[in-house]
Amino acid sequence: MTTNPSLARHPAVDEWLSFDTDSSVVVRSGKVDIGQRISAAVALVAAEELDVDPERIRVAERETGRVPDEGYTSGSRSMMESAQAVRLAAATARRHLLALASRRLAAPVDELEVANGVVRVPGTNRTTSYWQLAEGRPLAIPVDHQAAVKSPAMHRVLGRPYEAPGLTGLVTGTSRFVHDMMLPGMLHARLVRPPHGRARLDELDRDIESRLQGAHLVRDGSFLAIAHPDEWTATQLAARIAAVARWSPERGYDAGDIAELLVTNPRTSLPVLDGAAVQGLVPPPIAPPADAVATLTARFQRPYQMHAPIGPSAALAHLDGDRLMLWTHSQGIYPLRESIAEALGRDLESIRLIHAPGAGCYGHNGADDAAFDAALVACALPGRPILLKWSRADECGWEPYGSAMVVDVSAGVGPDGRVATWSHDTYSDTHGARPRAGAGGIGPARLLASRFREPALEPPRARPSIGSHSGLHRNQDPIYEFPTRRIVKNLVHDLPLRTSSLRALGAFLNVLAIESVMDELAGRAGADPIAFRLRHLSDARACRVLEVAAGRLGSKRKESGIGRGFGFAQYKNASAYAAVGIELSIDEGARVHLHRAVIAADAGEIIDRQGLTSQLEGGLLQAASLTLYEEVRYDAFGITSRDWETYPILGFDNAPEIEAVLIESPGEPFLGVGEATIGPTGGAIANAIHDAVGLRLRRVPFTPEAIRAAALA
Amino acid sequence: MTRVVLHINGTAREVDVDPSTPLLYVLRNALGLTGAKLGCGLEQCGSCAVLVDGTARPSCVAPVVQFEGAEIVTVEGLVESNGPGAVQRAFIEEGAAQCGYCTPGLVVAVEALRRRRPVPDEAAVRAVLAGHLCRCGTHAAVLRATRRVLRERGM
Ligand code: FES
Ligand code: FES
Numbered sequence: 001m002t003t004n005p006s007l008a009r010h011p012a013v014d015e016w017l018s019f020d021t022d023s024s025v026v027v028r029s030g031k032v033d034i035g036q037r038i039s040a041a042v043a044l045v046a047a048e049e050l051d052v053d054p055e056r057i058r059v060a061e062r063e064t065g066r067v068p069d070e071g072y073t074s075g076s077r078s079m080m081e082s083a084q085a086v087r088l089a090a091a092t093a094r095r096h097l098l099a100l101a102s103r104r105l106a107a108p109v110d111e112l113e114v115a116n117g118v119v120r121v122p123g124t125n126r127t128t129s130y131w132q133l134a135e136g137r138p139l140a141i142p143v144d145h146q147a148a149v150k151s152p153a154m155h156r157v158l159g160r161p162y163e164a165p166g167l168t169g170l171v172t173g174t175s176r177f178v179h180d181m182m183l184p185g186m187l188h189a190r191l192v193r194p195p196h197g198r199a200r201l202d203e204l205d206r207d208i209e210s211r212l213q214g215a216h217l218v219r220d221g222s223f224l225a226i227a228h229p230d231e232w233t234a235t236q237l238a239a240r241i242a243a244v245a246r247w248s249p250e251r252g253y254d255a256g257d258i259a260e261l262l263v264t265n266p267r268t269s270l271p272v273l274d275g276a277a278v279q280g281l282v283p284p285p286i287a288p289p290a291d292a293v294a295t296l297t298a299r300f301q302r303p304y305q306m307h308a309p310i311g312p313s314a315a316l317a318h319l320d321g322d323r324l325m326l327w328t329h330s331q332g333i334y335p336l337r338e339s340i341a342e343a344l345g346r347d348l349e350s351i352r353l354i355h356a357p358g359a360g361c362y363g364h365n366g367a368d369d370a371a372f373d374a375a376l377v378a379c380a381l382p383g384r385p386i387l388l389k390w391s392r393a394d395e396c397g398w399e400p401y402g403s404a405m406v407v408d409v410s411a412g413v414g415p416d417g418r419v420a421t422w423s424h425d426t427y428s429d430t431h432g433a434r435p436r437a438g439a440g441g442i443g444p445a446r447l448l449a450s451r452f453r454e455p456a457l458e459p460p461r462a463r464p465s466i467g468s469h470s471g472l473h474r475n476q477d478p479i480y481e482f483p484t485r486r487i488v489k490n491l492v493h494d495l496p497l498r499t500s501s502l503r504a505l506g507a508f509l510n511v512l513a514i515e516s517v518m519d520e521l522a523g524r525a526g527a528d529p530i531a532f533r534l535r536h537l538s539d540a541r542a543c544r545v546l547e548v549a550a551g552r553l554g555s556k557r558k559e560s561g562i563g564r565g566f567g568f569a570q571y572k573n574a575s576a577y578a579a580v581g582i583e584l585s586i587d588e589g590a591r592v593h594l595h596r597a598v599i600a601a602d603a604g605e606i607i608d609r610q611g612l613t614s615q616l617e618g619g620l621l622q623a624a625s626l627t628l629y630e631e632v633r634y635d636a637f638g639i640t641s642r643d644w645e646t647y648p649i650l651g652f653d654n655a656p657e658i659e660a661v662l663i664e665s666p667g668e669p670f671l672g673v674g675e676a677t678i679g680p681t682g683g684a685i686a687n688a689i690h691d692a693v694g695l696r697l698r699r700v701p702f703t704p705e706a707i708r709a710a711a712l713a
Numbered sequence: 714m715t716r717v718v719l720h721i722n723g724t725a726r727e728v729d730v731d732p733s734t735p736l737l738y739v740l741r742n743a744l745g746l747t748g749a750k751l752g753c754g755l756e757q758c759g760s761c762a763v764l765v766d767g768t769a770r771p772s773c774v775a776p777v778v779q780f781e782g783a784e785i786v787t788v789e790g791l792v793e794s795n796g797p798g799a800v801q802r803a804f805i806e807e808g809a810a811q812c813g814y815c816t817p818g819l820v821v822a823v824e825a826l827r828r829r830r831p832v833p834d835e836a837a838v839r840a841v842l843a844g845h846l847c848r849c850g851t852h853a854a855v856l857r858a859t860r861r862v863l864r865e866r867g868m
Contacts, residue, residue: 035811035849163805170813171801171820173748173788180747232731232738235754310752310760310848311814359752360812360849392753610808618811618850644757644846652842655852 006030006081007088007143010068013096014138016089017046021136023117023129025052027086028060030070031078032331033166035360035618036674037611038078040164042086044607048157049090049149050130051114062355064337072332072434074363074501076575076672083607083670091147093139100133152605152666159606159664178327178356179314183385186316187216188231189377190238191394192224192245196252196638197451197498203246212237218380221454222247225377227386235391251636253496259301259699262406262427265492268464272487275477275573276468286486288412289420294524297410300513301699304497304632305402306647311359312395313366317378318385324351324378328371329358332434336368339435339443340375343450362622362674364434364500366390366399369448372435376449393642398448401632402502403429403472404495407513411482413525418535423486426510428472430462430491433500448498459498464491469572475507475679478514479573480536497634503622504678507571511679512627512686512700515567519687520696529566529687541602541665542570545579548600548661553581561585562595563692567683571676576603577663578676580620582656582684586692590704590711592628592685594656599677601660604668613660615673620658623681625650627700717777721746722790728777736772736780737761740787748788748817752846759845762818763787769818769825769841788817791824799865800824803858811849819845823859832867 010016010030017027029042043057060067070082094114101119102109105126113120120127152158169175194201201222209217215228215237226241228234254261270277288295316327324346330336333353341348358367374388390398405428414420437443442460444450450457465471473489502508522532530550537543546568553564563586568579583596599616606612629648633641641647682700690696695710715732718725721744728743735754740746740763752760754773761773764786791798797805800823810816822841826833833841838859847855 035813037811164808166813167805167808167810168797168801170810170816171788171804172792172797173746173817173820175813176747177750177814179750180741182742230731231742232734308848309812309814310758310846311750312752357812359750359814362849389751392755614808614811614849614851614854617853621850621852622848643755644753649846649848650852651846652852652856653839655856657856658853 004081004084006068006070006085007145010085011142013089013093013141013143015068016086016143017093018138019131019134021131023056023131025050025057026060027057028067029082029086030062030068030334031073031082032062032333032355033357034073034331034362036078036615037164037608038073038082039166040162040611041079041083041607044157044162045083045087046090048155049087050094050117052117054157054162056117062333064333064353069334071335074331076571076674076676079670079672085143087149088145088147089143091149092141092144095147096139096141097130097133101128104128104133159609162608162610164608164611175357177311178316178329178358179311179389181316181327181356181387183316183318186385186387187227187229187381188234189225189227189374189386189388190234191373191390192226192238192241193394193398194222194247194452198249198252199247201245202248205244208241208244216381218377220376221452221456223376223449223452225373225388227377227381252638253634253636255496255635258303258404259406261495262404262492265494267427267490267492269488269490270464272473272477272489277464277466277473277489279466282488283486286421286423286484289414291415292412292420293415294413294521295411296517296520296524298517298698300407300409300509300516302405302509304404304499305502305626305630306396306632306641307361307363307365307399307402307502308647308649309359309361309365309395312390312392313358313370314387314389315371315374316356316385316387317374319378319382322350324375326351326353326371326375327356328353328367329356330367330371331364335434335436336371338437339447340372342437342441343372343444343447344375344379362503363402364400366395368435369398372447372449396642396647397639400433400498400500403431403499405472405506405509407509409513409517411517411521413521417525417527419480419482419521421484422478422482424476425488425490426472426476426506427490427492428506429495429499431471431499431501431505432465433462433498461493462491464489469574472506474505474510474572475569476510477573479542479570480518480533481538482536497632503619504675507569507675507679508623508626508682511567511569512682515680515683516686516696516698519565519690533568541577544663545577545600545602548663549579549581549598552598552600552659552661553583561692563688563690565684565687565689565691567680567687569679576601576671576673576676578616578673578680580677580680580684582681582688584685584688584692586689586707590707592689592702594624594654597656597658599658599660600663601673601676602663602665603673603676604665604671606662606664607670609662612662612673616660616677617658619675619677620681621650621655623678624685627682627685627702629701629703631701715778717781719777719780719785720783721785722787730777732778733776735774736777739777740772746787746789750814750817752814759818759822760815762821762845764821764825767825767828769822788820791820800827800862803861807854807858807861809851809854809858811851815845815847819847819855823862826859827862827866832863
C-alpha cells in the first residue's frame with residue numbers, strides 16, 4: 001500500500017475532524033469541490049465510521065491555515081487521499097472515544113452501542129456522547145494508519161441514495177460563486193490583455209486615466225487592468241482601452257503544423273518501464289515477429305484543446321492593512337499561496353486564500369492566473385476589495401491549454417493470435433504547469449501575469465516528469481499483457497502555446513490510440529474486439545467491466561449505418577476501471593450522431609452512488625466533446641478561438657443516452673473516477689466510427705471535414 | 714442614469730441605471746439576484762437565461778430598458794414557499810448539477826418547457842436545450858430531469 005501523502009503531512013486526528021460543542025462533527029479536507037462532490041464523500045465516510053448521521057457532519061470551508069494542505073485537487077486522487085485520510089481519522093477517533101466511554105460508563109468497549117454519536121450501554125440508561133467525551137478539546141492523537149474500519153456488511157450510510165447538500169443551492173441559484181461575491185467598497189476589475197504571449201505594451205495614451213470616469217488604471221509593465229465600482233462600466237472601459245493600446249511585435253506564434261513541430265522540435269526522451277518514466281537510454285525500435293499474422297503502424301494526433309469552463313475565471317482580492325485576502329476557485333490554495341507570496345515578495349503568513357466555487361472544467365484553467373491578477377490589482381489599490389473577472393475571450397485566449405500530442409504505435413500479432421510486440425511513442429509538451437513554489441522561481445514564473453510585469457519572467461522550460469503515469473505518459477504503458485513492449489515518452493520543447501493539466505492529461509490520446517489499435521488488430525486477426533482484449537487481460541476486475549459494458553450495449557441493431565465501438569482502461573493502470581461502449585451514426589453531412597453510451601466501472605467501494613455516476617457520465621461527455629469538436633485555433637497574431645462559436649463544444653443536441661453500471665467492490669479501496677472514462681470514450685468513438693463507415697480516424701477532433709477527408713484518402 | 718421599473722419574480726422593482734446596461738448586470742449587481750451567471754456575454758451559452766414572459770432568454774446583451782413591462786422570472790423566482798420548485802426538485806433527484814455554473818440557466822429553460830402546451834416532445838426539448846452549454850457533462854442527467862418534469866406535467 002503506498003503511503004497517503006495527505007496523512008504523511010497531517011498525521012493528527014484533530015487536523016481532519018473535531019467534535020464541536022453544538023453536537024456537530026467538523027470534517028476538514030484540503031481537497032476542494034470542483035463539481036466532483038468531494039465534500040459529500042468525506043462527510044459520508046466520516047458519518048459511516050463514526051456512526052453519526054450525515055446531517056451532523058459539517059465540512060469546513062477550505063482556507064489556508066484551517067484545513068490540511070493536500071496540494072492540488074487533481075489526478076482523481078481526492079478519494080484515495082482525502083477520503084481515505086478522513087476514514088482513518090474517524091476510525092481512530094471512534095476507537096479513542098469509545099475507550100473513554102468504556103471507562104466513564106463502566107462497560108467493556110465491545111458492549112457499547114453508538115447511534116448518531118450517542119454511546120450507550122444496551123439495556124441500561126447509561127449514556128454519553130462523543131461531544132461529552134471530547135469535551136470540546138481537539139483530539140491530539142495520531143491517525144492510526146492500521147485502524148480497523150467498518151466491514152462493508154456493517155455499512156449503513158455508504159452507497160445508499162443520498163442527496164448531496166450542495167445541490168439545493170446550485171439549482172435555486174443561491175450558492176455563492178466567487179463571481180457572485182460582494183464586499184463593501186468593492187471595485188470590479190477587468191483586464192486588457194496583449195494580442196499574444198510575446199507582445200509588449202508600447203504605448204498607452206498618458207491622459208487616458210483622466211478620461212476614464214472615476215476608474216483606476218493599474219499598469220505594471222505590460223500588465224494592464226481597469227477597476228471601477230460599476231461592473232458594466234468596467235467592462236466597457238476595458239474594451240475602450242483595448243482599442244487604443246498599442247503592442248509589439250505583431251507576430252507571436254509559430255503557426256506551423258503542430259504535429260510536425262511535435263516530432264521535429266528539440267525534445268527530451270525517456271523510456272517508460274512499468275508505467276513509470278525512468279532516466280535511461282531510449283530502447284531501439286522493435287520489429288514485429290517474422291511470423292506475425294497482423295502488423296500495424298499508426299500515428300494519432302490531438303491539437304491543443306481547452307478546459308473551457310462555462311464561467312470565465314475570477315477572483316476576489318483585498319489588501320487590508322498588510323494582510324492580503326484572496327478568494328479563488330484554484331484547485332490548490334496552498335501551492336498557489338506560496339507562488340503568489342513569492343511573486344509579490346510577501347510573507348506567506350500575510351496571505352490567506354479561501355476557496356470559493358468557480359465554474360468546473362476539471363483541470364488547470366485560468367483560476368490561478370486570475371487569482372494572481374486580482375492580487376496585483378488589490379496591491380495597487382490597497383484597502384479596496386477587487387472582484388476581477390476574466391472575459392470569455394480572456395479565458396479562451398489565455399488559459400493553459402491541454403497539450404497537443406502525437407502518438408506513434410506499432411504492433412505485431414503472432415500466430416497465436418496475441419500481440420507479440422508493441423511500441424508506443426508519445427510526443428507532447430508538458431501536462432503539468434500548475435504554480436508550485438520551487439527552485440528558480442518556478443512558482444511565480446508559472447503565473448501568467450509574471451510574463452507581462454516589469455521585469456518579466458520567462459516561462460520556465462518544462463522538465464520531463466518522472467514516476468508512474470504522470471503527465472504525457474499517463475496510461476501510455478498499456479494494461480494489456482504484451483510480452484515485448486517499448487514505451488518512450490518525448491517531452492517536446494519550444495512549442496507555441498502554454499500548456500498544463502487538462503482532465504486525464506496524456507491518458508486521453510494514449511488510451512484512444514491503444515484502444516483503436518487493439519480494435520484494428522482484432523479485426524485483422526479475425527477476432528471479436530472484446531474477446532481479443534480479454535485475451536490480453538488476466539485482472540478479473542478489468543475483464544468484468546469489459547464484459548458488462550459489452551453485455552449492456554447488446555447485440556448489434558439491424559439498421560445499417562449504426563456503428564458500435566468500445567474503449568477500456570484502468571486509469572493510471574492503478575485507479576478505477578472503466579469500459580465505455582458507444583452507438584452512433586454518421587449522416588450525409590459527415591456529422592457524427594451519438595445515440596447511446598454505456599459505461600461499466602469499478603471504482604472500489606462505492607461511497608456516493610450518484611456522485612460517482614455523474615463523474616463517469618461527465619467524463620464521457622467531456623471526452624466526446626474533445627473527440628468530436630474541439631481544437632484551439634491560432635495564427636501568428638494570436639489565438640483565434642475566442643468564444644463558443646470559434647471553439648465549439650458538445651451540446652444537448654448530440655448528448656447520448658447514457659447508462660452507467662457501477663460494479664460493487666465492497667471492502668476494496670476507493671478509486672478515483674473523475675478521469676476514468678476520458679480515454680475509453682475517445683477510443684470507443686473512434687472504433688464506432690470505423691464500425692459505421694469503415695474509416696479509421698486518427699486525428700481528433702473527428703469533425704465532418706476530417707471524416708470527409710478520410711473518406712477521400 | 715435612468716429610472717427603470719422591472720417586474721421580477723412577481724414584484725415591481727425600481728432601479729437607477731445606465732439604460733444601456735444589459736439586464737444580467739442589473740439583476741446581479743443592483744438587485745442581488747446572482748443566480749443567473751455570465752458565461753460569455755455573447756448570447757452563446759445560456760448561463761444567463763431568465764424567463765421573459767414565459768420564454769427562456771439570455772440576459773447578457775439586451776439592455777435593461779428593453780425589459781420594461783415584461784414579466785421576468787429568475788431561477789430564484791422558481792423556488793416555492795415549501796422549498797425548491799418542480800424543476801429544481803427534478804434536478805436534485807437526478808443529480809443534474811456538478812459545478813452548477815450552467816445550472817440556473819438550464820433550470821429556467823426546463824421551466825419554460827414545462828409551461829408549454831402541448832407537452833413538448835424530445836425534439837423540442839433538445840432544440841431548447843441546445844442553446845445551453847455545460848462543461849461538466851451533466852447533459853444526460855439534465856435530460857433525465859427534464860423528462861421527469863414533463864412526465865409529471867403530462868399526467
Ligand atoms: S452569458 Fe449570456 S448567453 Fe452566455
Ligand atoms: S455543471 Fe458545470 S458547467 Fe454545467
